[in-house]
Amino acid sequence: MKTSISKTLWQERENLVSKASAAYTSVFIDKAKNATVWDVDGKEYVDFAGGIGAINTGHCHPKVVAAIQEQAGKLIHTSFHVASYPNYLDVCRELTAAIPGTFAKKAIFFNSGSEAVENAVKLAKAYTKRRGVISFTNAFHGRTLLCLTLNGKHKPLRQHFGPYAGEIYHAPFPYAYRPPVGVDAKDLTEHCLSELELVLRLETAPEDVAAMIVEPVQGEGGFVVPTPGFLPGLRKICDRHGIVLIIDEVQSGFGRTGRFWAMDHEGIVPDLVTVGKSLAGGMPLSAVAGRAEILDAAPVGSIGGTYGGNPLALAAAKAVFEIFREEKIVAAGARVGETVRKRFDAFKDEFSFVGDSRGLGAMRAIELVADKKTKTPLPAAKVKEILHHCEDNGLILIKAGAYDNVLRTLMPLTIGEEELERGLSVIETALREVKP
Ligand SMILES: Cc1ncc(COP(=O)(O)O)c(C=O)c1O
Structure with a gap:
């Protein structure tokens, strides 16, 4: 009571x-x-x-609190578009070093996971000059119009909010506890990858698809771990067709799954990663990080916002990376x-x-x-x-x-x-x- x-x-x-x-x-x-x-x-x-x-x-980690307090006394906001500040570069450095891949990488910051997802898709479209996006059943990527269209659950996330963003196609995600009728759980990887190939044949064409976005462990979908080989299978299909692979680590990243990233369990090298949530110890901060040429593909001024990469949130994120190492x-x-x-x-x-x-x-x-x-x-x-x-x-x-x-x-x-x-x-x- x-x-x-x-x-x-x-x-x-x-x-x-x-x-x-x-x-x-x-x-x-x-x-x-x-x-x-x-x-x-x-x-x-x-x-x-x-x-x-x-x-x-942890809540109110002393280092995070101290970092925010110190930053608040120096600078709360200018907008990174107006005047740059070193914290932004420090966290870019940490983040790009933390994600897999030996190629040149860059990052950009936003306020929420949804914004990161939205912008990762925009960057992939600008880079490939294609319009289609593949996401998966039972997925969750956020609540903005593009994100809710990507989501693989209609009610209550999409219902009443149409018309939806265009050219988004859903393929089945391997949910081992609830495989489709007649499919054995051990065959799920193969089944889902062949269903995806079918989407690329019948619903759209691979050369029209800009990006594929996937959670390495579904979060809001109920902590569904994909069957082994599924994520590497996506990587191969993306490579074959020049599709940008976006791994959404907003919920699964930052040590949640026993590795720094959930994608590390299967050794996936993504083209873009979306991060948020635990990146900044509770401060609103999200990011897209990955291949430099994709991050550089959109026109100047087309990606960003007033608060993206706020100095307080970045100070907290810097402290978070230190805490991960020290503790x-x-x-x-x-x-x-x-x-x-x-x-x-x-x-x-x-x-x-x-x-x-x-x-x-x-x-x-x-x-x-x-x-x-x-x-x-x-x-x-x-x-x-x-x-x-x-x-x-x-x-x-x-x-x-x-x-x-x-x-x-x-x-x-x-x-x-x-x-x-x-x-x-x-x-x-x-x-x-x-x-x-
Ligand atoms: C995998 C994933 N992507 C994106 C989001 C959206 O993040 P936000 O709620 O910060 O917009 C979430 C939120 O739960 C999420 O779990």
Whole structure:
């Protein structure tokens, strides 16, 4: 039960804020530190949502806070279009060095993941002088018009918002837990790649396609890890046809999967990468980085914006790269992921309604079903009940997935062992007590 300040504020939120803005919990936050959050009534929560994956280095990391404070006293904003500042170059250097590929690389900054995706596609179109884009079923790339057209889920992301951006084609993504009827999970890579070839033959033509955009692990789609060989298969098809391969690491990057990038698990060298979320420790910053000739292909002034690459956000990002090195965040994340994996696998063994336990590193999830044989998704009301139980018992946890039946973990990778175990135990109790 919420105490009075939270309740009052919740009522005000209902009155003042657009109902189109999702509310995964009813927590009103006062402050946060590493993986702990306190609400306005002083109630403490373990945070398994991490600002939807934007806080891999923990809430209010002292280095991030100090960097922002120092920068705020010097320069808050000029717009990079008007006057340049060194922080921008420092983070470009870090980012281009961090992404795979031995070719010349460049980067450009924006404010949100959606903006990064939008601009990566624009750059690919300018570079190739082609108009088509391939994305995948169950994908999520953002909420702007181009991004929502790229998304592979109609409701609620696209519904009512047409007409959509043109010449976007969806190909199937290999979702091993839910393969198409008659297709064995072990044949999914081959199946999806041949379906993609069919899209390139029947829906459009390869020489008309500018870009292919893919999440190396689907985020909002429910932490779906593509079957082995799928991403390398895309790389080959793109190479064959001169299509720009955009890897969207907005949610999966920055140590979330046990490697710095999720694409590293399959050794993918992308043409462009989109990043956001944990890039700047909670500050709004995103980027497109990759092949210099693609970054240079659009006309001067056609890409950018007033706030893109804000000095405060860049100061935070610089601190984030240092924290990754000093605190070995990637290894820490892999350890967190292993602890979560063991508990989630045990949940799958124990509970009749935990159909799948999957993920990479700390990007882990369980998919809840009414029946393990038919895989009928657990009804939304039941999933909500489990999430509410977690919230009442001091855990912030969020869902995802095509059927909104996937519980996913996006906790800071810096979370302490005791807190991690406490959060996992809250999930276990919720699964035990909220019987479907
Ligand atoms: C893979 C991916 N791409 C793009 C986005 C859009 O980012 P933003 O919400 O910052 O616009 C998200 C957000 O969850 C994402 O997970």
